[in-house]
Amino acid sequence: GHELLKQERAKSKLPVEQLSQFLFTRGGLERKHGILAILEKEKVFYKSQNYFAGRVDRFETALARAKRLRQLTVQHGWSVEDFRAATELISEPGPYGLHESMFLITLRDQGTPQQREKFYKPALNYEIIGCYAQTELGHGSNVRGLETTATWNAEDQTFTIHSPHLTASKWWIGSLGRTANHAVVMAQLVIAGRSHGPHPFVVQIRDLKTHEPLENIHIGDIGPKFGYNTMDNGFLLFNNVKIPHFNMLARFSSVDPQTNRYMRPSSPSLVYGTLTWVRSTIVMQAGGVLARGVTIATRYCAVRRQFQDRDAPEWEKGENQVLNYTMVQIRLLTLLAATYALHFTGKGMMQLYETNQNKMSQDVGQVGSAQRGAGPEETHSGSDLLADLHATSCGLKSLASTIAAEGLETCRRACGGHGYSSFSGIGPWFADYLPTTTWEGDNYMLSQQVARYLLKSARSVMKGEKPTNDTTQILSNFLAKSDIGAAFDVLGRDEDIVAAFAWRTAFLTFEALKHRDEQKKAWNDLLVDFYRLSRAHSQYLVVKNFYETLQSPSLTAELDPETVTVMYKLFRLHSLHTLENEASEFYTSSAVTVRQIQLARTSAVMRLLEELRPHAVRLVDAWDFPDWQLDSSLGRYDGKVYEDMFYRASEQNPLNAITVDPYPDSPVLFKKNDSAQFKSKL
Amino acid sequence: GHELLKQERAKSKLPVEQLSQFLFTRGGLERKHGILAILEKEKVFYKSQNYFAGRVDRFETALARAKRLRQLTVQHGWSVEDFRAATELISEPGPYGLHESMFLITLRDQGTPQQREKFYKPALNYEIIGCYAQTELGHGSNVRGLETTATWNAEDQTFTIHSPHLTASKWWIGSLGRTANHAVVMAQLVIAGRSHGPHPFVVQIRDLKTHEPLENIHIGDIGPKFGYNTMDNGFLLFNNVKIPHFNMLARFSSVDPQTNRYMRPSSPSLVYGTLTWVRSTIVMQAGGVLARGVTIATRYCAVRRQFQDRDAPEWEKGENQVLNYTMVQIRLLTLLAATYALHFTGKGMMQLYETNQNKMSQDVGQVGSAQRGAGPEETHSGSDLLADLHATSCGLKSLASTIAAEGLETCRRACGGHGYSSFSGIGPWFADYLPTTTWEGDNYMLSQQVARYLLKSARSVMKGEKPTNDTTQILSNFLAKSDIGAAFDVLGRDEDIVAAFAWRTAFLTFEALKHRDEQKKAWNDLLVDFYRLSRAHSQYLVVKNFYETLQSPSLTAELDPETVTVMYKLFRLHSLHTLENEASEFYTSSAVTVRQIQLARTSAVMRLLEELRPHAVRLVDAWDFPDWQLDSSLGRYDGKVYEDMFYRASEQNPLNAITVDPYPDSPVLFKKNDSAQFKSKL
Ligand SMILES: Cc1cc2nc3c(=O)[nH]c(=O)nc-3n(C[C@H](O)[C@H](O)[C@H](O)COP(=O)(O)OP(=O)(O)OC[C@H]3O[C@@H](n4cnc5c(N)ncnc54)[C@H](O)[C@@H]3O)c2cc1C
Ligand SMILES: Cc1cc2nc3c(=O)[nH]c(=O)nc-3n(C[C@H](O)[C@H](O)[C@H](O)COP(=O)(O)OP(=O)(O)OC[C@H]3O[C@@H](n4cnc5c(N)ncnc54)[C@H](O)[C@@H]3O)c2cc1C
Structure with missing residues (x-):
């Protein structure tokens, strides 16, 4: 090794x-x-x-x-x-996970200065510990459908928080099950019998001393999960619990205690900002998430040897590293390229977010507060920039987390039997990461947001409006050439790769527009097309971000020419592999020919694998994961895979401290059980 | 619900x-x-x-x-x-899993009558309990590379079993870690310094009374895994352990204790048979494995409601069942169709196996004993029938277990957040099933066996030999028409669907043959093409099996006409969805036109989803999984999803018996811990 x-x-x-x-x-x-x-x-x-x-x-x-x-x-x-x-x-x-993220952020962003003083400050000091309780047993994606109510009591200026049905139980709430003593509760604001939609309320849920649940509050951990078992995701039911007027987070909307009227002051859309920010973070992290698996699998497949190459000359003794098999390379090296693609895309996404945040400080684009819904066409308009940012973050969140999650399982499987051991380090990591494909907008549903935005952009282009951003630009380009067609030299020129991806997005957008606006197809009938469209567009964004990074002056300033060449190869591998995987959309849109795809498949991609193969280990080393972080026998930097597997299995394994009675007729199960000793070893 | x-x-x-x-x-x-x-x-x-x-x-x-x-x-x-x-x-x-399968089967099939008397009989009665120890830390797929040695000692007519390196440690061996007291050990037979390849030896490893490991034998459980944690997969090291001559399983090969010569009597290839049988079983079970996930997800998605349909009329109140969303249907109903496709294919596979077993009893096709290797072209020839059976079982094992494993995760994700809870019942089942993609031939590597067989068949067809089975038949058909081309009415005639799949297999086979025989490409350079070829061929086999079931007289005898119609729709959905997913190979081979694919995608498949939607729940009910078996809140027959989730979380969850001290500065973690009580509840 x-x-x-x-x-x-x-x-x-x-x-x-x-x-x-x-x-x-x-x-x-x-x-x-x-x-x-x-x-x-x-x-x-x-x-x-x-x-x-x-x-x-x-x-x-x-x-x-x-x-x-x-x-x-x-x-x-x-x-x-x-x-x-x-x-x-x-x-x-x-257990502090949600306190440190959504609880603090919500208090900071949605509280008034007085509320920040009262809640945010002690929360920052862990004097109170909180969680963010939005999802319920019956409702997740559809935030407007939440059943928990917060009813305004004019007589004593309080709200009554109540869970009218079992399905109104808060559910999945991180840090709630055992840890938190406060919660930001999203509940339907009801004033004089009228509902104003979900709003955030700060509710104390456990005693600050005894840590027992307060009266009329039922809390617990929701039980074991596929992963994330170090977190106490919890449930929460209220039986008419009163909280003061002060506890409704009132930066964006509030109830006037004098008039009992609902107030919604205009303000920059920071709520919106939070969700976009969370999604951008997911995009930002996806490359690194995947890179852990790729690092482990690449190192292991360089250490693992199995079979002699069947065409190898007689004198070349010894078994082949499995990383030399093209069938392993097509799985791992393409994912290696994807880690770089996602990393650069994540950086681009974050920059876009920050640029927009700055612009927005001046802006006054008013938007609603419950943006998690799927409700595509009905939502707010907001500024043009915002809409673009929103769609970009939705599409990329969906694509990037899907690539990362599925890629990790591919890495695990590439390690053969040993990949299945927890010591591979991939399985546990994969299991913990999986919910990312579901939360902050289910990956399938987010595609509706992207499609909605593209349709809207296409309509404006059709009306002859001037392009205002990249999206409308690529749609206009396509429209301008729709009578001439296009020919992209995807195997010869890198910028043509980007252009071919753009062409495909535009083609699919106008197809979808035809279905929706001309053929008047029902929204629901188009969801599958929308998913494809969103995926296509997001793939374009990744390819574009990667290409732009390569073109940036910082690249040539910071990297020597040979490394730059390798980066270009990673770019081509990622793009051409994506292109051949999605071949049929590229044909159908006439972006490329059948022959080009065949050549990409049988020749270009295979050659890139061969050229990148010698750099594989160094390319994963560059991700710079310390062994301590990976906690993987297979992914050790020093390659001492087998020694480490053996050590962990034989020295650290509590099951080896038991002796069984193996015979079916004997009622004795364990003749000896010293497994508890391992607990104290910690 | x-x-x-x-x-x-x-x-x-x-x-x-x-x-x-x-x-x-x-x-x-x-x-x-x-x-x-x-x-x-x-x-x-x-x-x-x-x-x-x-x-x-x-x-x-x-x-x-x-x-x-x-x-x-x-x-x-x-x-x-x-x-x-x-x-x-x-x-x-x-813990008895491998005793009851591979240990018993190997003793039965590879032992002489005397050995069966001595080992098989007491094993059947659980007087001895065993496991099948083939894989080592360093070698799994490449059985010929095993390092454990069994050296013949002429002087005292014994074998010495020895593990020369750490990587020679047996590893992953089911039932070994804690339970077994015997093992069938695959070891390199060495006679007078010469190795004769891996052979099976029966070795006692633990004391029958104390159950402690015998002297010079080091055993243990290999530790936690992604799933399969109720099984004690183990490791095993030998330090020069002597066993009698009698313990080499000698039905197929043996050492003559008088002459010290290696003997390999000719005999029907039952070893070969075992492996094919095991693979056929995997194919047989894949439909049912997937159907569990599909049952759970389909029922849950019929109970789960989220959002109003955006095009629904005002008066139609209430939220939509998520199973009504086409983006859910395209994931679940296509998998529902796949469960039926796989079930019928599994039946067909088993029949093929049995037919061949019968024929083989007369046959004397001698084959080697270590068939698990990837080594494609070098292996034995065997009879024509056998070769076809072998390739079919390899290809279908690979395809069916991949579809089932990936399908289960799709089902889990279709359930949104609740799919991530262990109470969904999908995650744990998925985790336990995953190794099926790796064992009994890694799914990627098996494709080499399929490709090798197809190449061989194509060579015989090229030489003008008459077709002897379906495989050579479809290759000849293709060759005969290679100057004329073909047109398949895949959207109009069901038999044309099957023919189009056959055409694609043949096209890819001759392409691969050109690469290998004309262009003399290295085997390793073709692995990716081989994987595609194997997948294409296996998809053809599934489509063909499904279609043949529909054509069989028993179908119309046992099912009423309306049910038959639904079965045809499932067939079309499965085939056309596969076709559109693999569109580019269907174009490239000119089996279908771009327009046909577009129509399949936007029209035929969508219409089938709509037509099958009303039958979805009954179609999963027909799989007849008792609730007791599924053990799933989401998949309950009565739809009481939320009640069950809540009950399990609040009443059965040990974590709710602890009270934490949540403050970071306090060294106390648990103020109270009554979680042990849950253990005794069992
Ligand atoms: C580990 C974990 C931690 C979590 N932590 C928190 C937390 O701290 N706080 C919190 O508030 N929440 C939390 N959640 C909840 C999470 O935000 C929701 O699970 C997520 O938003 C998905 O919603 P859902 O479960 O209601 O899915 P559903 O909306 O029920 O989705 C079910 C299925 O229906 C489909 N579907 C639904 N609507 C449509 C539509 N309109 N069109 C097409 N398809 C549709 C979906 O694609 C999916 O396949 C957590 C979840 C998990 C798994
Ligand atoms: C839960 C579980 C239970 C098991 N139980 C048993 C048991 O009871 N008894 C027993 O003997 N074994 C058992 N095994 C071992 C199992 O049979 C092996 O893990 C399996 O055969 C795969 O072999 P490997 O791990 O050596 O994979 P490897 O061969 O090391 O594969 C690693 C990677 O290299 C690739 N690769 C390897 N060779 C080639 C090639 N020539 N061409 C292209 N690609 C290649 C593979 O596709 C894979 O991606 C078990 C395994 C598991 C996970």
Whole structure:
């Protein structure tokens, strides 16, 4: 193992450090390694028993870690970025997770200055600990359908929070099950019998001393999950619980206690901003999420040897590294290319977000508060920029998290039998990541938002309006050429690849528009087309972002020419592989010919695999995952795969402390059970 | 929930019972329900704590279940089929798993009569309990590369079993970790310094009384896995352990103790048969495996309501069942069609297997013993029939288990957030099923066997040999028409669908042949093409099997005309959806036109979804899964989804018996921990 990875690293001259710095900046890398040095020393963060413990024990450890992390944060005065680096290294959802994200953000963004003083400040100090309770047993995507009510009582200026049915029970709420003593509760605001839709309320749910649930509040953990078992996702039912007027987060809307009237002051759409920001973060992280799996699988497949090459000459003894098989390469190296594509796209997405945030500070685009719904055409208009940002974040969130989730399973499977062991480190990571495809907008449903935006843009282009952004630009280009057609030299010129993807988006958009506006097809009948359209458009955005990164001056400034060449190859591999996978849409739109696809498939992609193969290990090294973070036998930097597997199985495994009585007629199951000793080892 | 499923069942007149009987026969259904009645009464089989317990506890319960199951088998005199029905109902890998399958089968098939007397008989009675130890830390797919040695000692007529390196450790061996006291060990037979390849040896590994490992034998459980945690997959190392001559399983090859010569008597290839049989079983089961997920998701999506239909008239109040959204249908109903397709294919596969077994009893096709290798072209030839059976079982095993595994995850995701809960019942089932894509021939590698066979068949057709089976037939057909081309009316005539799939297989086969034989491309350069070819061919086999079932007289005899019509629709949905997913190969081979694909996509498939929608719940009901088997809140027959979720979360969840101290500065984690009480509840 060790020797093989050494050889791999010797085969390529790719400057790993330079590349890492290009990806993460020198400051980012230093930050990570500084924090790692601190975490590594803390016994509570040792990962060795993670894969063995049962749920209650894991939760206990996770709580201990969350506390320690908070203590270290205070002790070292860590910034938000430092803290995020630490959680990435720990790589485990923890009981403070939702307190530290949605609870704090909501208090900050939706509270008035007085409310921030009363709630946000103590929350920042962990004097109160909260969660964000929106989803219910019966409603998730459809936020407007929430059943929990907050009824305004004019007589004593309070709200009554109530769960009228079982399905109104809050459900899935992170940090709620055991940990939180407060919740931001989304509930239907009812004034004088009239509902004004869901609004956020701050509700204390547990006693600050005893930590027992308050009267008329029923709380619990919702039970085991496919992953995320270190987090106490919880349920919450209210039986007519009164809270003061002050507890409705009132920055955007409020109830006037004098007139009992509902007030909705105009203001910049920061709510909207939060959701876009959360989605952008998912896009930003997807490359790294996938890169963990790719790192592990690539290293392991360079260490793993199986069979002799059947065409190898007699004298070439020894088994072949499985990474040499093209059927392994087509799975792993294409995903390796995808990690880079997603990383650059994530960066682009974040920049777009920030540019827009700045512009928005001046803007006064008023939007509604319940944007999680699927309701595509009915939503707010907002400014043009905002709409573009919104659609981009929806489409890319959907595509990027799908690629990452499915890619991780591909990596796991590429490791053969050993991929199935928890020691691979891929399975547990995959299981924890999976909900990302469902939350913050289900990946299938988000595609409706993208389609809606593209349809709207297409309508404006059809009306002859001037292009105002890239989307309307590519639609106009297509329209202008619709009588001439186009020919893209996708195998010869990189910019033609981008253009071919743009062409396909535009083609599918106008097809969908025809179905909807001319043929008057029902929205529901078009959902499958919309999904394809959203996917196509998002793939275009990824390809474009990758290409633009390659064209940026910083690239040639920071990377030597050979590395730049390798980056171009990754770009081509990602784009052409996507193109051949989606071949039929590319034909149908006449963006490319059948012959081009055939050549891409049998020739260009295969050649790129061969050219990239020698750099594979260095390309994953550049992602710079410390072993401590990966916690994987298969993905060890030093390649000591088998030794580590064996050590973990034989030395750390509680099941080996039991002796069974194997005979069916004997009622004795365990003759001996010393497995508890492993718990105390921690 | 309850009302909605009632309405669903009222909407369709599909005779569920009749259809179930067609699928499973009346006898099969009666068997299942008889056994269910027995299992249900046994407390040890209660599933309620399955999702909560940690590994050691789960293993303990699994052992108790395995014992009880064996006792019941004896008590009721259950047949092999009864036993299999019981394990399907229990749906949990157990500690006797490999004893009851590969250990017994190997002793039976590879032992001499004397060896059967000595080992097989007591094993049948669980006096000895065994496992099948082939895979090692360093070698799985490449069986010839195994490192464990069995060295013949002429002086005392014994073998020395030895593990020369760490990577020679047996690994992944089911039932070995804690349970077995014997193992069939595959080891390199070495006589006088010369290796004769891997052979099976029976080795006692633990004391029959104390159950402690014997001297010089190191055993343990390999640790936690993505699933399969109720099974003790183990490792095993030998330090020069001597076993008698008698313990080499000698039906096919042996060492003559007088001459010290290696003997390989000619005999029918039963070893080969075992592997084919195991693969055929996987094909047989894939439909049912997937159907569990489809049943759960379909019922839940009929109960789950979210959003109003955006084009629904004002007066139509209430939220839409998510099963009405076409984007849900395209995921679930196509998988529903796949369950039927796979079921009929599995039946066909089993018939093919049995026909061949009968023919083979007369045959004397001698083949090697280590057929698990990927080594495609080098392997034995065997008879024509055998080769076809082998390729079919490889291709279908690969395709069917991939469809089932990936389909289960699609089902889980279709359930939105609740799909992520263990109570969905899909996640745990998916996790346990996943290794099926890797074992008994990794799904990617099996494709090489299929390609090799197709290439061979194509060569014989090119030489002008007469077609001897369906494979050579479709290749000849294609060749005969290669100057004329073909036109298949895939949207108009069902038999043309089958023909188009055959055409595509043939096209890809001759393309691959050109690459290999004319262009002399390296085998490794063609692996990706081979994978595509194998997939295409296997899809053809599924479509053909489905179609043949529809054409069989038993269908019209057993099903009423309306049900037959629904079956045809399922056939079209499965085939046309596959066709549009693989569109580019269908174009490239000129089997269909671009326009046909477009029509399939936008019109035919969408219409089929609409037509099948009303029958969805009854079509899954016909799979006849008892609630007890599914163990799923979401998939309950009565639709009481939310009540069950809530009950499990609030009443059965050990995490709710702890109270935490939530403040970061407090060293106390759990103020109270009563979670142990849940263990005793069992
Ligand atoms: C691990 C985890 C943690 C979570 N943490 C929190 C938390 O802290 N706080 C919180 O408030 N929530 C939380 N959630 C809930 C999460 O936000 C929701 O599960 C998510 O929004 C999906 O909603 P749903 O479950 O209602 O899916 P549903 O909307 O019920 O979706 C079910 C299916 O129907 C389809 N569908 C639904 N509507 C349409 C439509 N209009 N058109 C087409 N298809 C449709 C979907 O695609 C999906 O296939 C969490 C969930 C998980 C899994
Ligand atoms: C849950 C579980 C239970 C098991 N139980 C048993 C048991 O009871 N007894 C037993 O003996 N074994 C058992 N096994 C082992 C199992 O049979 C092997 O894991 C399986 O055969 C795959 O072999 P491998 O792990 O060596 O994969 P590898 O061969 O190492 O495969 C690794 C990767 O390399 C690729 N690859 C390898 N060779 C080639 C090639 N020539 N061409 C192209 N690609 C290639 C594969 O596609 C894969 O992606 C079990 C495994 C699991 C996961």
